Amino acid sequence: MIHLYNTLTREKEVFKPLQPGKVTMYVCGPTVYNYIHIGNARSAVAFDTIRRYFEYRGYQVNYVSNFTDVDDKIIKASHEMNLSVPEVTEKFIQAFYADTDALNIKRATKNPRVMENMDEIIAFVDALITKGYAYEADGDVYYRARKFAHYGQLSGQAIDELELGASERVTDIDQEKKEDPLDFALWKKAKPGEISWTSPWGEGRPGWHIECSVMATKYLGDTIDIHAGGQDLEFPHHENEIAQSEAKTGQKFANYWLHNGFVTIGNDDEKMSKSLGNFVTVHDLIQEVDPQVLRFFMATTQYRRPIRYSQDNLDEARNNLAKLKHAWDNLNYRVANDATTAPLTAADHVWIEQMAAYQMKFLKAMDDDFNVQNGIAVVYELAKAMNRYAEEATVSRGVADEMLHEFMRMIAIFGIEFKNEELLDTEIEQLIHERDAARTEKNFARSDEIRDQLKEQGIILEDTPHGTRWRRE
Template sequence: MKIFNTLTRQKEDFKPIEPGKIRMYVCGPTVYNYIHLGNARSAIAFDTIRRYFEFKGYQVTYVSNFTDVDDRMIQEARREKITVPQLADRFITAFLKDTAALNIEPASLHPRATHEIDAIIAFIQVLIAKGAAYEADGDVYFRTRSFPNYGQLSGQNIEALENGASEHVDPVEQARKEDPLDFALWKARKRSDEIAWPSPWSLGRPGWHIECSVMSTKYLGDTIDIHGGGEDLEFPHHENEIAQSEAKTGKTFVHYWMHNGFVTVGPEAQKMSKSLHNFVTVHDLLKSVEPQTLRFFMASVQYRRPINYSLNNLKQATIILDRFQQAFQTAQFRLTKDGQSVVSPELKEMIDRTEKQFVSAMDDDFNVQNALSAIYDLLPVMNQHLTEKTVDLAQVKRFCQDLSSWLRVFGVTLKQETTALKENDDHVQKLLAARKKARQEKDWDRSDELREQLERLGVHVQDTPQGMRWTRD
């Protein structure tokens, strides 16, 4: 299996630290608002990656944090006249609800920065003791130049960084730093009404970068297999995480760095930004878009590529998803009808080949497009086979199982044909039975009338050589 490692900028053979086990950390959202499509993209990309590892039999420990204190959290809480933890609780609940709707598995652990203050302080103390950090007027800064490999992940040299370092910086912070390249690990509070925790240096709060180093090493160990996040986190966030973690432990922090591409919006493929007012939140979107469709659409683009969110692209994904669903239900229907089974070596060979293609595409840095094309190409063959008088029931059964487990990797749960009707549907059951009887008696007018009645209830009836088949919206 090959994974593109941002650190080396090439696809590398994947070797986990411990055979059969994967430890991965993915940077989570700052919880001051509903998640937008960019957050959803990252969560979906890494959930799909995690699901594929699980499909391959790996045991995955997946940690993803909540940044529940920072300048934006403080400002937003102040604006709404609530506390920072109240704001965080509200949007963590919303995050869990939105991600559940998108069928994103909860992380093995979702640590929160403000619940880790003691661990963060202890981590910073080690950095100070090692000379990698220093206190200045209640703040603590990382001594960037003390870390020789700084700039390695984002492929930048220290001189180039130096030139850009003095832009957009708070003048108070700037005056406290030994060097413009240094970054904050601990920030003394600026106002007496600001949320703060006691520390050896000041009443204050942790910087953003340090929380991920602390939570990753605390819950997954000094060295982990995979660290993921959006490509906008590559610099400075992940660069700083490497510097902090490796300066503390003296060990490699992460073996494989993975970054997902961004999301553009609309037919002109604009990048989402505050100034364009085109931040689409999942909360709003799910009022009009079916969650499974959105999930499938976002999972069907390889994680490193940009996603263009538009109604047209969403529609394309809906069509493909419907075809998978229809083929699955047709196959399921055929399995409920006993009949003579014939062996079809051709069909077996085609499913064998699809299984191989799916795995080799996904093994190639999660090439989901190729994996989906392989499955898609199997559909006409299967659909053709399902119209035959006798079918290979063993292969049809295998197709249903394979299709379910392949699509589960994409976060799609295929609907079972027989679970579409609910228990309290006596009325529908009676109509179906009446229609069956009408057809046996060749009373076509009555049969058509019953079909219309069922249609009005959202039940679609179809007559096949194997008998009557129904589906429901």
């Protein structure tokens, strides 16, 4: 059974889906006015890894993640870039896909956009007014936060503390319009020159929080299994989503709330964010760092823990990933060259039993709130076993195929895929054959000369008891 930490209850709970074998999952997506930084990517990687593990366990996952394509920051960017709001958002939505594809993040089942759901947003706000949970004030519409009995439950804050914090954030103009400092905007009156839509309250656009309530319930239902996002969204965004959604539907909004830790940077472990100006975009970073290394770096830290971004940590991820690739290459080489298809021996069955033990150990680790650090430790153990098996005098294709299959299934959860190296150029193939002949003739000077020549071209040779292997540096 999968156990996960529910932010709403502050406890680990057994995961019980609304429908057996299916998971409905909503993850708050980016505001598309710039390239995503690795702090944004951390959330996408974390919940893609969780999604992949659910699928590994046999679940069908309906995964919805939105694009916020109407926002103050987007409007500001459109003025600075001299582009329309739709032009800005389309540019950065395509950039988001390019960056997340590079990180091998699976596309969502659905990526709804605010502009595509404006009629539903207006209807949702109107329903809250009808129920007495919202009110119009000079073209703006606000939600009566205090009217919702459980307001503050998700973030674990008392209503008086929330009121004090809200009072400090409210401008004099907002204060004049609001019944209570704690109330928040569902609909904003348009300012001159801003993009807007016609509503019963005049020209305007949605507040930030309402969009996710509308799109989550529209595409996944009034109650969903999992709602997820960064820790910084607990309050006010997710708190407000619960209040809006449950007031409108009368149903529990989400059974489980998952929140990922931040990416930190520098000696002070400062949170990486655009507002602090200390961010590194994925767009820039993947020009210098193998995207698979960056993915592995982020996917192998448990989702609730912070990740410290540093060159040393990237280098460690690169080295660990190379070790896994080496183990995969070793065993593949034996399978391709001299694996036997004879019936399994008693010794082969011992290896098969060890595989089953690794699988159980992996499941135990990952079932514990997606503990990828313990999970990847099992993968390392399996890689060592693959190396040992590759050195056996006789290798069974049946055992090797089983090892490779399960190894690939496990690392796929972390978003990692290995492929066989492309065929060598004819010239390089000839050099390897010539070197093999030189070694046979004990012409070690020529053998070393060819090795060095190939190394200059990025081809690394490895002499094994089963022949010469190569890999690209």
